Amino acid sequence: MFDSLSDKFSSIIRNLSGKGKISEKNVEDAVEEIKNALLDADVNLRVVRRFINQTMEEAKGEKVLGAVNPGQMFTKIVYDKIVQLLSDPEGNKLNLKGKDTTSVILLMGLQGSGKTTLSHKLAYKLKKEGRSVMLVAADLVRPAAITQLEILGEKAGVPVFKIEGEKNPVTVTVKAIQKAKHDLIDTVIIDTSGRMNVDDQLMDEIKRIKDATNPDETLFVADAMTGQQAVEIAKDFEEKVGISGVVLTKFDSDTRGGAALSLRSVVGKPIKFVGVGEKIEDLEIFHPERIASRILGMGDVVSLVEKAQEQYDQKEAEKLQKKIAKNTYDLQDYLEQLEKMDKMGSMDKLIEMIPGAKGNISEEDLPLDELNREKAIIKSMTKFERSNYRIIGPSRRKRIAKGSGTSVGDVNKLLKKFEKSSRLMHKIMTNKKFQASMMNNMNMKAFM
Ligand SMILES: Nc1nc2c(ncn2[C@@H]2O[C@H](COP(=O)(O)OP(=O)(O)OP(=O)(O)O)[C@@H](O)[C@H]2O)c(=O)[nH]1
């Protein structure tokens, strides 16, 4: 499963993780390698393009380049993107009714895709979960189909419904459901016939069965080894018949993984299960997180990278808090914060994220000119001046104003503002009584 893809991803990540600091070029190279790996794995081209664009955009941001461990942060982004690619907003659980009534699962797909095998795996699984199951032999095309289902039904320990000599699968399914209701069976699984190709006759027959049985789940069964073909056919079935989910069979023999990675995105329906062998217990619930970890060739990548991310944010915040408390927060720190604001994206976007601000605040209301001026002023200072602003006397102020293309008045204003705000921040950080009164004030304001 995903052998070669996982090998490639692991090596790309190992490469990046080995670096203490990574550049934009490193990220670009890694993303390019990921693109080639996905294409080699037979992932749909459009899906690859979207994946790559989104990953590149996020990975080039401050979070990766400025992270304590850029390799881990990059992994986290790729991991999240894969999970996103595989996940469906509706989840991947079977939607069946309660046991007090009868639910219907309709299986369909091309010849040899694994429908009949799946029907008994699913029966076995649902029976273990306490449901009563009946299999329905609605494949009336292949001569040995009914016998095959009977043998498998026996393995699963569930009854198989058949009508000897009947030619119309709609009649069989309708009667089967009547019988299930009568026998108080809560789950009916319908095994239908497959065809070599998608043809009108197959589509028409399946549609008639679907209309007559009103299934709770209409599962398209796809052979993972057929790659993009499986994806295209699933799309066809979704458009012409309507499906509620996909089961990818022969996942155990699929070394590339293209179908799994493309399906959700192209067809718009969740993968609900994967078949991982021929035996009755070889059926797994499709877990996007586990698959993503598998693809990245990592064990518990999730908690690992989440920790790294927390550490990054926390470390940063703690560092600043300590500095403020110790009164060592300096102009260099202030400059870095100003620059971070730039990297967060356009002001319009940021404003949109502030509750209630949209429409009330516009970019013009923000003191952008002033902030840019401040940045220029700090940049014209020496390192020593940035960390010891009190030593900046008249002649230094003149030099700094000249160097930054501003006036001495501007420099004075910045220094005054910085002194005032760092004193205030220090007070907030260290004085509990002050904190309490400030909280009170804020609460009062919220009510006014
Ligand atoms: N390795 C592996 N083989 C599987 C899996 N699912 C099914 N098979 C095999 O694939 C072959 C076809 O499976 P069937 O269940 O008969 O397929 P079908 O869709 O019912 O085929 P038709 O009824 O002819 O349309 C059998 O040899 C199964 O053992 C799986 O998840 N892994």
Ligand SMILES: [Mg+2]
């Ligand atoms: Mg079959």
